[in-house]
Amino acid sequence: MTTISSPMMPTDVRGGLHAPRVPPARRQLVSSAVLGMLIFIAVELMFFAGLISAFTIVKSSAVPGAWPPPGQPRLPLEVTGVNSLVLLASGALAWFAWRAFRSGAPAPRAARLQLGAAALGAAFVVVQSVEWTRLMGEGLTMRASTYGSFFYMIVGAHALHALAAIAALLWSWRRLTRGRLASSSFAAVLALWTFVVALWPVLYVLVYL
């Protein structure tokens, strides 16, 4: 089996004469956690770009007067508008938490702000789901029309991302309370949440208005 294994080095090369003379100093523009998250966000951005372009194509090729389909409920502009403000406030809280964390403020303060961000984010998702159950009760389902299909597809995909990002916020909050959150991990979580928050106004304008 040794042929395709990777046998460990004999111990003597680890220390003594062959000790590394150059400390393994490697240049990093941004930390690996943040870079990885930024690449992931780029992928997600293209994912939503795909959804939005599909939505735009189908919407613009609909017969005049057929979009939104007559006889189907209209999307709740006002409630969702207010709800959007809740999400934006959550994003702001996450940034305040980051500032508190960076400025060396007491750890509980950053943690409280981060928890607030997660709570507001959760409130956003809850209000969204309440609105969906109401819409589905009024007859706007995924199968009713492509209007409904795209609405649930795009907004639902965003809600799933929000849930995942809220989980990340809660994880970072727990680490913060124990004082064990690395700065790069915080930055990665913040980048993800900022993406989810900043994407929402775009989706709101495109899908709701």
Place this chain on the structure above:
Amino acid sequence: MTTTTASHHADAHAAGHAHDDHEQSFFVKYLWSTDHKVIGFQYMITGLLMAMIGGYMAYGFRMQLAWPGEWIPGVGFLSSQQYNAYVTTHGTVMIFWFAMPVLIAAFGNWLIPLMIGCDDMAFPRINRLSYQVFLISAVVLIGSFFVDGGAFGGAWTAYPPLSAKATMNLSPLGSTMWVLAVALEFVAFLLGGINFITTAMNARAPGMKMMDIPIVVWMIVVASILFMVSVGPLVAGAAMLVLDQQLGTAFYDPSGGGDPILWQHLFWFFGHPEVYVVLLPAMGVCAEIITCNARKKFFGYKTLLYTVFATGIISFFVWAHHQFVAGIDPRMANVFTITTLIISIPIAEMIFLYIATLAGGQIRLNVPMLWALSFVAEFLLGGVTGIFLGASGSDIYFHDTYFVIAHFHYTFVPIAVIACFAGFTHWIPKMTGKMMNETLGKLHFWTTIVGFNLVFLPLFITGMWGDHRRIYNYDHFPDLSTQALQDLRIASTVGLLIMIAAQGFFVWNLIWTWKKGPAAGNNPWQGTTLEWSTTSPPGHGNFHPMPTVYRGPYEYSVPGAEADFLPQSQPPA
């Protein structure tokens, strides 16, 4: 292993290195490892096994095409439904479960940390997760053969409505499992790609500047970026396709307000950059081998790099050349014809750089070099025939004929098979510490090349004669069942049999290498890049001590130097 562990333990514990030196079970060491070399092997072995499955499918349907309706040894009678499933799975497996895992994941995992001089990937556990998700995706795909209705048979492009309506594709579960498997595979490569890019950007050895990174690492990084940027829309499209299949939505159904062409756009927006996702690592592998075996500095390193970036960008503006007959606006078709012809310029430039590297070199014709040179030659054939398909005027005639198949395989077989063997034979001495057999390697090379050309040269001709590609039994089509056409089909199938038999030499060579391959030493090919400066196989942590980089990656035959190569880690005199 056991011989060293005793003394190992004492020292290791004393030094506080217990975590990476304790004895590991087989499971932990080979199946649950976070070591990039082991994960590279996992990808390589899985990829080669999947290639056998894909090759078996090709054997099944080529036999059916040569001798329609007859009993096929090892397959039996092939029904039309099975034929479609075989064709579809062959395409899917060869691209997503062979070309990508071998060229990007296996070579990426083997080479990136070794070539940039670090101990492992930036995110080792994400790397392990990547392979596990990939394995699950392969299981899901193969499992679709055993569910009710059988595997999906709507071609690897999965155009709706055929792929969206179970009443049409007759595989209600298989079609969804196909989409699911592809989506899982994308997740695996997403995780892998994040790792490759981050590692290459953040974990380079001290002294290694951007322009000191070996070409193959650059190529894998650019390919990963292309994959990342292009895959999102397809995942969105795939999610909509699954909803169409299982929930009865109408994203792609015009009767419900949807648009079937939408899928084609989403698919090919991914599908064309995907060609470059696998092409670039293959070209990178061959660049390393050619420059090493020509004993010359790579001609125009920076030119190549900028060319690659240009190719990557242009590759996002050519996708609709797959859709010239799908009813797109002819003015649009003109635009995409022009962009398609433009993208052949940087590719031609790359080929010229390879030739310029060869010119005046002291060429060693060892097995990896033979593979690499044949890659350049055969890929050129594939690229040149692509011009006919990229021009909308001639494509309207050639569309859906065997000409397309021949062109496609003249690009993809060099990428997936030839470059894979080139890289495999070049780096396996490093990864296992053993040399492969040159004679067996050359036999393998020549039989494979002869078989490959015999498979696909006839298909250019049948395609030009109008042979349609999606036909199960040509006996039902009098115009297409002439003796001349059938002879060419039989020639093609014989070529495939030669190509399959040729792999026997490869398996023989592997066993020979395993049993009595001579020790490779650290640097069997007198290479300059960092991986050749460590032991073969590299130990845990790769380098002891970690290297520092003092020079560019291809310092071969430097005037005034003692040896004809200067390793990157060699300090200036």
